[in-house]
Amino acid sequence: MFENIDTSLIDWSRAQFALTAMYHWLFVPLTLGLAMIMGLMETFYVVTGKEFWKRTAKFWMKLFGINFAVGVATGLILEFEFGTNWSNYSWFVGDIFGAPLAIEGILAFFMEATFIAVMFFGWNKVSKRFHLASTWLTGIGATLSAWWILVANAWMQYPVGMAFNPETVRNEMVDFAAVALSPMAVAKFFHTVLSGWVLGAVFVVGVSCWYLLRKREIEFAKASIKVAAVFGLAASLIVAWTGDISGVQVAKVQPMKMAAAEGLQEGGNGMPFTVVGDIKIPKMLSILATHDIDGYVPGINNLLEGGYQTPEGTIALSAQEKIERGQKAIAALDAFRKAQKEGNKEAASVARRTLDENVAYFGYGYIKDPAHLVPPVGLTFWSFRIMVGLGGYFILFFIVVLVLSRKDKLKDAGWLQKLALWTIPLGYIAGQAGWVVAEVGRQPWAIQDMLPVGAAISKLQTSSVQITFFIFLILFTIMLIAEINIMVKAIKKGPEAIKGE
């Protein structure tokens, strides 16, 4: 029988993963950001001995706890979905990809789980210093876990440190340091984690401004804003800087993502950056993508047609040529295994040679049409603009908040208080948009050039995945609504309520 993978199965598997990842990323950035801010506040408490800081830290911890639980719940699903919905992926690259996940569990999750218990239940049971250490270790655990999962994600975008083994039919790790310290992972870690810090800061400033708006908890709000705005400004500047580094990396290893993010059909040297519509900044795209005013940036058509000079100095292959070489690699793998089974060493070594020559294009062999190599351009293009635009806005926002805070004028700046409140959802939108650029922009690849999503899935009935998709959708949405509702109630009650505890 001539079997084929059902494209609706691929789409639903992707939808389910996207749903889980996007929900997960509604909760994680606040965890990362608040962890640092409440750590700072508790440190002030231990250093100065002022009860005020203890109360302030405890209030933000309360909100942290409400948010944390849902992050844990969605994270569990995310990890297991690699197995349940991307089983072929799990075998094909599990040798490399599994390690960061295991290390994440052993080194990061246990740290988080252990010390969060001390943080919440230990106030009257352990010393001040041990408690402070526990608060920081909870945050460090969360940050370390982000490190390892982002190492894993960066590896999918830019696979390094591995070799294909036809005997086991998978990629195997040959250089752990190359995987764990890949430049893409480093940039991604700082860009992503610090965007969480920005969100944490936006959240604290926004909630505090709500108190100012209501003329409540003035001292608490002003102190919280001061800490969060300094922290947020520093973080948002680093996010911009690492975003710039990421841009150059993406242009180099995922040029199609860059072209899609720019909506660039025809590339060239000294390309302008399109802000929106016809508003363009001359040469800016070349500067962003190559750090060179006349640098060459290929467009979608150039990438499909090939023929231009790559940064390495070679002439780029066309998509069709890549697909042919990928098909050669896959056929050679098949031939290799057959020859081995028959004990034909000579044929096996011939097949092996063909495989090695073409293995860099392995994933292209599963692509049926060059057009499938182009990610959804509109979605990537607009998400990119939303991310960058909001990133710039946050820098400005924190500067204004800091200036007014220094002059002690925040209390009367009603417009800014309202603006700060409305900035909270923008923090979430920026993060989601960032992930859309990173993940939609790299379609169709599960692993860049090595494995398209269509060859990465589990063989299930589409209906099964549809059912679990809707179960998750309902479950996560109820959890989100409950979380927001609880959070709003806790904020309305305010830090005053903590006093008696």
Next chain:
Amino acid sequence: MDYIFLQNYWWFLVSLLGALLVFLLFVQGGNSLLFTLGRTHEERTMLVNSTGRKWEFTFTTLVTFGGAFFASFPLFYSTSFGGAYWLWMIILFTFVLQAVSYEFQSKLGNILGKRTYQWFLVINGVVGPLLLGGAVATFFTGSNFLVNKGNMGNELMPVISSWANGWHGLDALTNPWNLVLGFAVLFLARILGNLYFINNIRDKELIPHCRRQLITDTIPFLILFLAFVIHTLLSDGFAVSPDTQEVYMEPYKYFMNFIDMPVLLVLFLIGVVGVLFGIGKSVFSKTSTNGIWFAGIGTVLTVLALLLCVGYNNTAYYPSTADLQSSLTLANSCSSEFTLRVMAYVSVLVPFVLAYIVYAWRAIDRKPITAQELEKDGHTY
């Protein structure tokens, strides 16, 4: 450290994590008893807060068990999770429900109301251990799947592992022996839950109730567990030829594994005695509170011995009933030597992790939970 050693080492670590997970299911077992033991609001508050201070360990162990299994035996991860889809998904759903239920149940504005969240804990408490036990039983009874790595060479249908029926894991529940072990694990979790409450809570009404409930859960546990063990020892097992890697059925395979590896037999027997001693101590002495430690260590040793028995000594640990040669063995499903070695270096940090867990656990548990303490504490569920 050669390749074979590393494979065995990682099977040991995965088995140890699995064994620790079964012990930590005392959280689930305890929750399954929430409305049985907790007859008043105050009693339920004590119960929920007692397991509520430990649930993250269970949850994290589950996640780490998954991660370690993925890293060391990726073919199991892909074949079992991608194939027995529904079995694992239902387990995961209940753990999702559990994860938010502690934090949300007593908070204003939680939408669903306290009762609903407490019922979520009960659902996870029953279904979690039952299905996890059922899933582990398939290591002995087999599952219905096919594996062909050569499929990667097929451009149109490159998927390596596939389930041989449309039930996707629910078929495991049609084999009564999987259910027998599943219920045995559920009752074991309830035993451990009772023992944990006895250790963790001081209350004149609640604790005697836990001791009585302990007997109620021990009887079905013993019957089911012994039935499964005897059945397994007498059954044919899935053996692997060390020379050809061919999988074949061998009479009394698991029994012979215990004879061939007497250390496992000793571990197993010490474990079972430990569980029984922990239970007996807590039933017969009205003041004893440390039964959980005997039963807990006993549980870890027993489960560890069983999991090592199903993986070591040329045994196929995840056998296929659809195609014997698709069965997973340590050698055909593990990661590369390089990865296992790197991971082995990382595992050196495990004792350090265990040490801080013990330290933090003791710091929190220095004073047992009482109704008065919960009224005063700032972070009560």
